[in-house]
Amino acid sequence: MKTSQMVMVPGLLSTAEVYRSQTKAWGGSVLVAETRLDDTIEGMAWRLLERASDRFLLCGHSMGGYVALEVLRLAPERVSGLALIATSAWPDTPEQTALRGRLVQLAQDRGIEQAAKLLEPKLFAAGTATEELRRLNISMSAEIGTEVFVRQQAAIIGRRDQRPLLATIGVPTIVVSGTADAVIPAERSHEMAAAIPAAELVMLGGIGHMVPLEAPQDTDAALATLAARVAAA
Template identity: 25%
Template sequence: MSSLYFFEKGSGQPVVLIHGFCEIGAMWEDFAQELSQNFRVVCPDLPGFGNSPISQSHISLEEVAVLLEDFLEENGIQNPILIGHSLGGYVALAMLELMGNKLKGIGLFHSTAFADDAEKKQMRNRTIQFLKKFGAEKFVSSFVPPLFSEKHRAEFASEIEQATEQAKQSSLEGLIAFTEAMRDRKDRYEILKSFQGPKLLIAGTEDGAVKIAASRKQKEAFTHYYELEGTGHMGMIEEKERTLKLVKGFCLEIS
């Protein structure tokens, strides 16, 4: 039996929204509310985040994919559309490799099918060192605000505060384990490219975590590709109305 906590709204074609690093399923509350008018929307907490426990100190994205496949089966969720933000996109891609055409479609929010390069791997290692030295709360307080475009931080001060509070529901074990999992993940570009189903990418031109150059480099692998001008890593907040419209349109088109 899966130990993953989740909430769901609506009925019909399943849409599974997978949160990112330092996030919880509740980040999708507004999206779930809107999408539930047409779909069964399912929002899990990944292991070590929110209300989902993590039982091991090391976890791979492949193991997370198996865990989520079991979760889908237990809850009668068939042929879902997966939408993942950042880390959630990496998880969705691992699920794509595992489940293939059992997925109706896949969408990435500020994410990439490419593996970490050497510079990014070094940054992950520094993150692990920081977490071990200073703990989770100090880390998330400094990690969350820069996810937003600098020009949007004053405008979205309350949303940044809420995102930081949600990030504090991340366990130290989960943060370390998933930092390692992201660092060590494989390149899944060819897997993405060979998938014949609908594929969505939403990218931010000011995204400091997934550079716009990387998004443009994988553009041809997607059937639906959009850039958010002047937006950072948090398009679902910084450009909520537009991104919700894009996601809903994508889901309606393929369901």
């Protein structure tokens, strides 16, 4: 791969471990964005921009995709290529916001592990939910903790509608989604790929929401493809 910096943005309740395969496969420098300190997506995006190199490739999974799109809104000239994985440009719906409130209350009352266990069936497709991935999910959630979970949920609830941004994205883009994603419907990826002028859509059959962990080799390949497109541009 090219040696450009890749900035990887984790999703809700995820640490750098969610990108363990991609970090190992990437041939250049890797920065895993800090998503634990801010209670707005814009704040996370500004923190990323403060730490990243002048120009970089950008990869966001789930909540990380919300941050990645905000980075494109704030500083499009800094991004040379974009990977959007199991994410959406839509704002939160009232139903989603209500569910997040219940999850926050559960985490505060009974602990973050209980909230993580409740979320687990939606995160992994039936055929990918190995015991190792279940343990990793709980481990990442425990490391994130309840306080950060509350901040991250507040940031997600307050995120802006990024659909108007999509048509302005002028860099090579790859949109990756699992057909069995029970968190963000696959049609959101179809919509984004159709709206972004330089986007390529990769649909992974039988894969759920945690694409980088459930389909690590496919995710590695998608990022390699993106890097090749950026190099050729």
